[in-house]
Amino acid sequence: MNENQPNRRSFLKAGLTLSAATLVAPGAALADVAEKEDAFKIAVGPYLQTNFNNSMTILWLTNKNAAGWVEFGEQANQLNQKAYGKAELGLMQANSKLNAVTLQNLKPGTKYYYKIISKEIKDFQPYKLTYGETVSSNVESFLNANQAKEEVSFVMLNDIHDRPESIPHLLGLIPAAQQDFVFFNGDIFDYQTDEKQIIDHMLQPCVDNFAKNTPFIYVRGNHETRGKFAREFAQYYMHVGHTAFTLGPVRFVVIDTGEDKEDAHPVYAGIVNFDDYRMQQAAWLKTEINTKEFKKAPFRVVLMHIPPRYSGDAHGPKHCTELFEPLLNQGKVDLVLSGHTHKYMVYQPDKDLNHYPLIIGGGPQKGTRTITRIKADKNKLIVSMLDDSGKEVGAYTALKK
Secondary structure, three states: OOOOOOOHHHHHHHHHHHHHHHHHHHHHHHHHHHHHHHOOOEEEEEEEEOOOOOOEEEEEEEEEEEEEEEEEEOEOOEOOEEEEOOOEOOEOOOOEEEEEEEEOOOOOOEEEEEEEEEEEEEEEEOOEEEEEEEEEOOOEEEEEOOOOOOOEEEEEEOOOOOOOOHHHHHHOOOOHHHOOEEEEEOOOOOOOOOHHHHHHHHHHHHHHHHHOOOOEEEEOOOHHHOOOOHHHHHHHOOOOOOEEEEEOOEEEEEEOOOOOOOOOOHHHOOOOOHHHHHHHHHHHHHHHOOOHHHHHOOEEEEEEOOOOOOOOOOHHHHHHHHHHHHHHHHOOOOEEEEOOOOOOEEEOOOOOOOOOOEEEOOOOOOOOOEEEEEEEOOOEEEEEEEEOOOOEEEEEEEEOO
């Protein structure tokens, strides 16, 4: 026998060893993957929201219940301040996957650096809490806008309808980094299914493209009111309903227009009341247009998903016209921005109907998608609407009255 040739016994032994390794390795690899997937981590975030009152709300989700906080400061290497979620009845925000921490009393026009930190809660007994791993994000930054700034710039997206790829595509035409904020004017989803949909179809694309450094503001469309997760939907955002704030020369008024069908429609099964909700907002809007912040602003811009006119004869649009248009005319609004119709359009002011210009963004399909940029200083407000090829398909300029 050749001395260099392995004998039969050693060959079989090597073969058995190889076979065992072959059999064990895939299982071990799968176990490693499962362990890695099960590890405590940040599921999505951070993402920023604000009302520009020298505060910034930082939100994020972990894959398991935890306690979280934010460390921040004016230098990237000196995060010497700490903030926690809002305490309710003496109980700090904890034992949840969702985190919302508001940094308050920020300096106007100042850049801040921050990171989010979460500590896993492995076991929560009445008299003993057991922590697990601690995870944190990279250090990120944002500019706390000066409310008294001379110029404001933002972009509007609307009616994406569960097409998350549209967010980076449209923002590639007008980068969010150059804006004070991004506004989502409703129907970003078809309907609300679960948390994963909210993460995959909106939050993650926003985080990947801008939301760690530039805040966004969101108002519901009629489609966000639908689906089994619609009642949980709002907790993932600072707010999705009506609000008002001032930034630079503009007073912004956001209206939640609710559904477009009548409340008694069979699809709602008797568990909605949008007529009353819209009437409450009309009462709020009547108060808002009489505030000094609204009256003294060089420009007044209203953002609402269903347009106050020119959007068909369904009950919701007709109710919006009935309730809101007289107030918009009375308040001498300078611009209304909407979506809903899936047909981009610029409607000029009409002395007998809408005294205000109305700009409606496009729809979800390629070729109909739009992004709208609005810039304003104390003398003029300029609107430019681009389609998804980058071509301008609508424009309007308003001069200070």
